[in-house]
Amino acid sequence: MLDVVTLGAWLEFAIRWLHVITAIAWIGSSFYFIALDLGLHRDRTLPSGADGEEWQVHGGGFYHIQKYMVAPDNMPGDLTWFKWESYATWLSGVALLAVVYYWGAEFYLIDPAVMDISVPVAIGISAASLAVGWLIYDVLCKSPLKNNATLLMVVLFVVLVAISFGYAQVFTGRAALLHVGAVTATIMTANVFLVIIPNQKVVVADLIAGRRPEPEYGRIAKLRSTHNNYLTLPVIFLMLSNHYPLSFATDNNWIIASLVFLMGVTIRHFFNSMHARKGRPWWTWGLSALIFAAIMWLSTAPMHGADPEGEAMNGAATQFASAEGFDEVQNIVLGRCSMCHTAEPGWPGLHWAPKGVHLDTPARIAGQARAIYLQAGLSHAMPPANLSWMEEEERESIIAWYNSATGG
Structure with a gap:
């Protein structure tokens, strides 16, 4: 007969499996549409009035894809909405967080040598921080900074550095990096659930009613989608980090997490430039390698933990x-x-x-x-x-x- 611990281990495995599957689906569709949008031929006059088009081949067939900035003359009734991949990834991630870090809080979440707190307090801080992280991000995106995309990205990076440092002062190294990834993933899914999809629905409703949609809805959704594009690779790194002590079990783990965000930007810049037919900026790989070398060097610092003789x-x-x-x-x-x-x-x-x-x-x-x-x-x-x-x-x-x- 299976005991509670064994059942818990299999439950964790099942949820992790689901989380990986849904994350693959979300990231795959996200990267595909980013590449598609950047690669559209917009230098052609199309009879349909579309903004751009591209021909693709896959699986033995040819696909003719067109994009409309607003909408075609006749709104189709069978629109496919790409949203459930994001929702399922976040929900399964939260379930995994609960099973591993909340259920096993005294093993994985709390380190008395970092901060001696009770299990309820630790779980409360964890859950509240995810919501607070989204609120801070959302306020910044609605501030005057929204008119300067580059400056907004710099400010958001500073916020992420502060979040990384803050988590490292509260939780175990493993949980700190995992939570940096979790708060970032929460921002990404909230972008889809609270901004991108609602804005698209407003546009669709206006078109069906015969009204001209406000361009601002599309601009806002595009900004949030761009942020999601650059945050994807760091989130994957941080989700995997809990399996690699060299990333989380050092005094510099919060710096490592911060540098990962920079590396995500440099790697995505290469692919975004390539898909947009703006060349291949190979220097981004050199810069990424330098950042990764810095991360490896930082990982050699002494690991967290009290002196064995006096360990509580x-x-x-x-x-x-x-x-x-x-x-x-x-x-x-x-x-x-x-x-x-x-x-x-x-x-x-x-x-x-x-x-x-x-x-x-x-x-x-x-x-x-x-x-x-x-x-x-x-x-x-x-x-x-x-x-x-x-x-x-x-x-x-x-x-x-x-x-x-x-x-x-």
């Missing part, structure tokens, strides 16, 4: 450290796992602990109880290929210890 335990860690069988499990982990999961791994070829997980003190072992249970107790994921020869009896001891602590 949070509530969950204390629960596992005081549970029956902890002394035995501690000896098992120190003998089978800590040669790799320590500040200076003793395994040949390893220069840092896999995934940044250290299992060389009682506090750290207790703090990783759930991961140890899932990966070395219930499954044989760790040690990899059982290189340290963990016995079945030892795995059973890990399971017994975890169940003793959780009442399972």
Whole structure:
């Protein structure tokens, strides 16, 4: 019979799978339409009155695509709206945030060495910050800055840097970078839900009623769509960052997050210029490489964490450290796992602990109880290929210890 932890792990896997699928759909359609719009031939006089056209070939067929700045003479009744990809991506992302970081707040969200706060407070800060981030962004986009797209982008970048720094002062390094991505993704989806789609619906309603739509609706939607285009690549990096400690487990993680936004701009500028037939600015790749080199250099700074001898335990860690069988499990982990999961791994070829997980003190072992249970107790994921020869009896001891602590 599956226990709660196992069910939770599979629930996380299912939601993550859904999140990746919907994100692929959203990003794919977004990039396609950006490339299509930039690549339209607008130097042709078209009988239909369209603003531009392009011929494309795919899947053995040819497609003739035309774009109307306002609308064709006869409004079609079967318009396809590209919005559900965005909504589904955000909703599945929030579900994943809840399952991983809210449900496991004491393991993944809160680091007493950064800020000693309770689980409800941490979750409250997390949820509220997503809404506040959108409100700040929306106010800036409606301010006089909207008339200067470049200056607006610079101000928004400064805001994102401040957000990155702020998260790093509250949450674990892993959660900080994840939340920078989450607040950015919230801005992107809110752009679609609260601005782009409503504006398009106003235009459609005006056309159906025989009124001339205000051009301002299209201009505003275009500005928000452009922002989404440049924010996409940084969001992907930040979503993946929680799997790579070199990005989140350093004192410079907020600077790394900030630089990622610059790198997203330089990469997208290359492709946008290419699709618009304005040449291929190869210098953007050189600049991107320099930014990435700076990120790699910053990642070598000391990782977050208190001194092992004086490390304090949070509530969950204390629960596992005081549970029956902890002394035995501690000896098992120190003998089978800590040669790799320590500040200076003793395994040949390893220069840092896999995934940044250290299992060389009682506090750290207790703090990783759930991961140890899932990966070395219930499954044989760790040690990899059982290189340290963990016995079945030892795995059973890990399971017994975890169940003793959780009442399972």
